[in-house]
Amino acid sequence: MAQENQDIKKYFADTTTDDPIVNLPPVQKILNVCRAMSLWPMTFGLACCAIEMMSFGMARFDAARYGAEVFRPSPRQSDLIIIAGTINHKMAPLVIRLYEQTPAPKWVIAMGNCAISGGPFVYKNQYGVVEGADKIIPVDVYLPGCPPRPEALLEGLFQIQKKITGRRWWPQPAQAQKSDKW
Amino acid sequence: MIEAIEAIPAQFIVIFVGFLAILAFVGLNAVLLVYLERKIAGFIHRRPGPYEVGPHGILQPIADGLKLVGKQIFTPTGADSYLFWLAPMISIAPALVCFIAIPFGPHLQIINTNVGLILILAFTGINVLALCIAGWTSQNKYSLLGAARDISQSVAYEIPLLITVLSVVFMTGTFNLFDIAAGQGAWPWQWYIVYQPLAFVLFFICVLAETNRAPFDLPEAESELTAGFHTEYSGMGFAMFFLAEYAYMVVASCIVAILFLGGFQGPIAPGVWWFLAKVYIVLLVMIWIRWTFPRVRFDQLLNICWKWLIPLAVLNLLITLAVIAL
Numbered sequence: 302m303a304q305e306n307q308d309i310k311k312y313f314a315d316t317t318t319d320d321p322i323v324n325l326p327p328v329q330k331i332l333n334v335c336r337a338m339s340l341w342p343m344t345f346g347l348a349c350c351a352i353e354m355m356s357f358g359m360a361r362f363d364a365a366r367y368g369a370e371v372f373r374p375s376p377r378q379s380d381l382i383i384i385a386g387t388i389n390h391k392m393a394p395l396v397i398r399l400y401e402q403t404p405a406p407k408w409v410i411a412m413g414n415c416a417i418s419g420g421p422f423v424y425k426n427q428y429g430v431v432e433g434a435d436k437i438i439p440v441d442v443y444l445p446g447c448p449p450r451p452e453a454l455l456e457g458l459f460q461i462q463k464k465i466t467g468r469r470w471w472p473q474p475a476q477a478q479k480s481d482k483w
Numbered sequence: 484m485i486e487a488i489e490a491i492p493a494q495f496i497v498i499f500v501g502f503l504a505i506l507a508f509v510g511l512n513a514v515l516l517v518y519l520e521r522k523i524a525g526f527i528h529r530r531p532g533p534y535e536v537g538p539h540g541i542l543q544p545i546a547d548g549l550k551l552v553g554k555q556i557f558t559p560t561g562a563d564s565y566l567f568w569l570a571p572m573i574s575i576a577p578a579l580v581c582f583i584a585i586p587f588g589p590h591l592q593i594i595n596t597n598v599g600l601i602l603i604l605a606f607t608g609i610n611v612l613a614l615c616i617a618g619w620t621s622q623n624k625y626s627l628l629g630a631a632r633d634i635s636q637s638v639a640y641e642i643p644l645l646i647t648v649l650s651v652v653f654m655t656g657t658f659n660l661f662d663i664a665a666g667q668g669a670w671p672w673q674w675y676i677v678y679q680p681l682a683f684v685l686f687f688i689c690v691l692a693e694t695n696r697a698p699f700d701l702p703e704a705e706s707e708l709t710a711g712f713h714t715e716y717s718g719m720g721f722a723m724f725f726l727a728e729y730a731y732m733v734v735a736s737c738i739v740a741i742l743f744l745g746g747f748q749g750p751i752a753p754g755v756w757w758f759l760a761k762v763y764i765v766l767l768v769m770i771w772i773r774w775t776f777p778r779v780r781f782d783q784l785l786n787i788c789w790k791w792l793i794p795l796a797v798l799n800l801l802i803t804l805a806v807i808a809l
Contacts, residue, residue, distance in 0.1 A: 319555065335549035338536045344705070365525050366534040368543050375710040377557060377717040380550070404717040405555035471535065 314397045314438040318405040336380065336406055337462040337470070341371040343379035345399060348386025350413040350448040362451040367471075369458055376402040381461065383454070384440075387415035387422060388431040400438045408465070410457045411440045414447045421447075498583075501593035505582040513729045517544040520770050527774040554718035559622050562715070566620040571716065571723035574613035577606040578730035585737045586661040588747045588755035599660035600648065603738060607693065607731060611637045614702065614712045617724070621715040629711025632781065633702035636692055639788040644689040646796035647682040650803040651675055651742050664746025674745040681799045683743045685792055690735040690769075692784070695728065697773040701781055736765035 321329070342364075346354055357364050364370045373379040376399050388396055400409070411434040414420030419432035434440050441464055444457040456474075463469045472478075518533070518541065525532020533540025558564045584599035586592040596602065611634055618630020654675065655663050667674050676683045692699040703711030713724045740746055740761040747754030779787070 321553070332549060332553040335546040336553065338546040339543070339550045360528050360530045363525070363530040363532075365521060365530060365532050366540070368533055368536050368540070368546060370521070371547075373710070374705040375714045377715055378710065378713075378721050380554075404557050406553065 312397070312437075314400045316439055333465050337465040339368040339371075340381040340408070340458065340461060341373045341379050342369060342381040342383050343376055343399065343403070344372045344374045345376075345382065346385045347388060347392060347396075348413075348415065350385035350416070353448045353451050353454060354383055354385045354412065357451040357454045362455060364455065364458065367455075367458060367462075377404060379403060380407055381458075382407065382409045382438075383412050384409060384416040384434040384438075385412045385448075387420070388434060388437070389429055390431060393431050393437050396434070397437050408441045408461050409434070409438060410442045410444055410454070410461065411435065412444045412446075412454060412457070413449055414445060417443050417445060497593060501583065502579070505579050505593075508582065509579060509726070509730045509733070512733050513726050514544040514548070516729045516732070516766065516770075517547065517725075519767070520773075523767070523770050524774050527771075548722065551718050551722040556719065557715075557717045559715050561622040563620045566616050567715075568720065570613050570617035570620065571720045571727070573616065574610055574727040575723050575730065577609040578727050578734060580606045581730075581734045582737075584660055585734070586664055586741070586747060587758050588753065589665075591755055592661060595659070595661050597657070597659050600652065600658040600663075600738075603660075603734065604645065604648070607734065608637075608641065610727065610731060613727075617716070618712040621712070623715050625709040625714045626712050629702045629704075629708050629714070632708075633695065633712060636695075636699065636701060636784060639785055640689045640692040640792075643685055643788065643792040643796040644693060646793070646800050647686045647689065648742070650682050650796075650800045651679060653800070653803055653807055654678065660741050660746075664741045664748060667745040667748050669745070669748050669750045671745070674743060674748075676743040679743065679799070679803070681795065682803075683739075685796050685799065686742070687739060687765075688787075688792065690739060691772065692788070694731045694735050694769075696732070696769055698776040698779050699784060700773075700778060701784060704778060706778075732766060732769060733762065736762045736769070739765050 342354075346352075356362055358370045358372060369381070376382075380403075382400060382403060384396065400407075411417050415422065415430070416434045419427075419430050422430040423432055431437060442457045442460045444453055446453055449457075452474075459469065459471055521543065522532040522540070533543035536543045536546055558567055581603045583593045584596055584602050586595070614633045615630050618626040618628075618633070621627070651663070652658060655666050657663060671677070691697075695702050701711075702708075703713065708714075713721050716724060737758075740758060744761045744765075745757075746761075747758040749757030749760075
């Protein structure tokens with residue numbers, strides 16, 4: 302059993318999905334807006350970026366404002382996979398499995414340098430770390446930083462929303478107005 | 484055409500219209516409660532909660548609902564697909580039946596039956612079966628453990644629930660919910676919460692446990708059981724379990740309002756508004772409790788029931804009987 306688990310197989314996640322039953326453009330357009338406005342992330346943290354992912358849902362940053370605070374523990378109910386941290390070769394099969402378990406409209410954020418490219422763990426003859434989440438699963442948004450701040454993760458969420466619906470919903474940071482309310 | 488309509492017995496029309504009204508009421512309540520739950524969670528954490536989707540986030544539950552409709556439906560390998568998809572339906576259907584007997588106002592009740600309270604207690608019990616089927620057919624350890632927890636919890640908490648209900652029933656001498664509500668006066672000191680404070684507290688704790696609300700939400704404890712019995716449900720299966728949970732919360736709050744808070748009785752305003760206000764106050768307290776208290780451990784949960792709630796409920800019943808006999 303132990304030997305079996307240590308067997309490192311490099312493979313890519315199965316990305317085939319069923320076609321939608323109702324595939325009318327206006328319906329899909331409305332559904333896409335709804336999907337963008339309620340992206341439920343999966344409760345899944347791999348390393349220290351997960352700490353930033355937690356503050357992303359907490360008081361100061363509050364992903365709830367954009368409907369993304371419902372961290373679902375089960376991949377069956379989540380729409381957004383945030384790869385928050387370093388992916389080891391031992392963890393890679395589990396990441397692939399979680400990706401494959403998530404039902405069809407699903408998006409992935411590679412959060413932090415480790416998830417983008419392996420980050421500080423890339424050196425000659427390294428054997429433990431997958432060099433980038435996109436080696437094993439398709440990634441929609443890359444989020445640089447070590448770790449990225451929660452604001453950056455919010456920006457990543459907006460980029461996913463832009464990718465789903467084709468427009469940016471919220472003002473750019475430069476044009477945003479400060480609110481004294483919260 | 485008109486003869487054909489007149490040939491239908493009036494009872495059928497009442498039931499049909501009532502059923503549509505119940506469906507609308509349950510759906511509306513679920514939308515409102517999802518919004519309230521998330522908003523209140525936000526306020527308790529000192530954050531705004533859903534805020535940007537529509538003004539103050541009021542379109543958030545609609546976005547969630549439509550997203551869940553558009554989500555891929557999935558049956559796990561090795562699962563019994565009939566039973567697997569039957570479970571959410573078994574979960575939601577009895578909740579709808581429960582609303583038939585509830586008097587929303589002096590003139591707003593679908594069927595005024597003598598066994599209203601028994602009907603509701605019997606049909607809410609079926610929910611346990613649905614969760615059992617869901618856990619068993621999912622082919623998932625977490626689902627099975629969640630279902631096992633739910634069954635032991637529901638069976639244990641059914642006993643003090645029924646005993647506390649009995650003490651109110653002995654006071655009023657009827658199972659008819661309309662008569663129980665009508666037997667109380669318009670002012671708060673005439674409600675049964677004054678005569679039966681202990682029964683109210685016990686009943687409320689049991690209701691929290693029966694509806695799987697925190698701090699007794701062990702069947703779906705995220706930290707140890709992924710998502711409990713609905714781990715394997717995606718899209719609308721999950722949404723129907725959620726809808727059922729909120730529907731049972733509303734039914735339970737209605738019962739609390741009728742048995743202890745005077746039902747539709749109240750000064751000045753018409754009865755329906757008083758009833759809805761009381762139901763929503765009870766629901767808000769339930770949400771408040773959820774976001775305030777941590778989850779209990781499973782042995783603590785059963786200890787509370789067997790060591791405290793059942794003896795206290797029996798004591799309360801005996802005192803009530805003694806007072807009635809005197």
